[in-house]
Amino acid sequence: MIALVDGNNFYVSCERVFDPRLEGRPVGVLSNNDGCVVARSNELKALGVGMGAPMHLLPPAIRRQAVLLSSNYALYGDMSRRVNQVLAEFSPDVEAYSIDESFVGFAGFPEASLEERCRELRDTVRRWTGIPVGVGLAPTRVLAKVANHLAKREPAFEGVCWLQAEGEATRRVLEAWPVTELWGVARRTGERLALMGIDTAWQLREADPKRIRRAFSVVLERIVWELRGRPAIALDDMAAPRQRILVSRSFGRLTGAFHDLEAALRQHGARSAEKLRGQGSLARAVMVFVRTNPFIAGEPQYRNSVVVPLVWPTDDSRDLLEAARRGLAAIFLTGYRYQKCGVMLLDLVDADHRQHSLLETAQDEVERGRSKRLMATVDRLNREMGRDTVRFGLPREGNAWALRCERRTSCYTTRWDELMRVKTG
């Protein structure tokens, strides 16, 4: 059996832990740049605000009534870590799937007491972290997802729902479950399934797996098996190093200036290099992309990207930034107002298994040792003294690309200075 533990309206719940005045009120958390609503309290959902609703399209009445906060990822990340620490008390097998969801494996635990154990887990998370969670228990991940939704939606379950693979109850649930609400089935696949007369989870479960595989893919076939109670989806090891590293941001306001994009890419490049070193990898190529805002009708549109190969695999910020700058120079055009740019590190290899080149000299070896020490120092300073203590190139005043986040709450759990600000302010 496997449980899916999922924080209710996670970002909102994190905010409420530190500001109880938000309890019972419509609360929303916004994406970067305060662009759209990415988390909603039940009260805000009840007002009809959808997931991803653009902030500037919200009716004025709702804006007056609701508390809308900028996102505070330092806080959510730390709360997420705490929740997972509690889960680890209940099973050695905890897989953090996303910032607000974890799978907890209960293989080998006696089934008779599992539901009780899950209730205790839920209460403990609430007591120790302040975060309310829902728990869905089932033989497979796809069914655990369904059970988790039920646990949250139906008050009768009191936050914990156990869904068996067989039985009349399961059949009734799946017959009423639109196929597009399953984990792994979205609109496109849903449209094609509808053409085959498959609209509900139950119909998909009863479909011939081989036929599904032929018509779609092995991915959908696995979902059929999972619906039948046979585990077919393994989770990627979350500890495994990433295969690509992407850092990108929308600008605070549009800009057509090369130096704005250059400065933004320097920041994104430095951040991506930090992530690269954090997982012990080297990159063999850097991809740079730029684009205008596709939502503005009548505005000339442009988007482009370029891959810049690196001569040797590297994790030195200076090499990566130089490659990013060359990439930008190759695709930048004047006459457009840009809205976003980003850097992706590609073709990553393990730093410990670096292939040595025949062309390398002793001097290269010395240079690499120097680079390694410098980067380690940069990372340590930024980690211990705060992000951007050391950076590459000077920031400009009033830069166009700086994020807007005017409604951010304090980093209560990770910064003493901001905790004090609450008490005195």
Place this chain on the structure above:
DNA sequence: TCTGGGGTCCTAGGACCC
């Protein structure tokens, strides 16, 4: 004025090899 950011896996098709 204003619409997020960061990932994964799979498949098809081309290039190349014997």
Place this chain on the structure above:
DNA sequence: TCTGGGGTCCTAGGACCC
């Protein structure tokens, strides 16, 4: 004159997730 059959590797793009 005859013009196979199988394999690998790589890349771009689609679909999906939170």
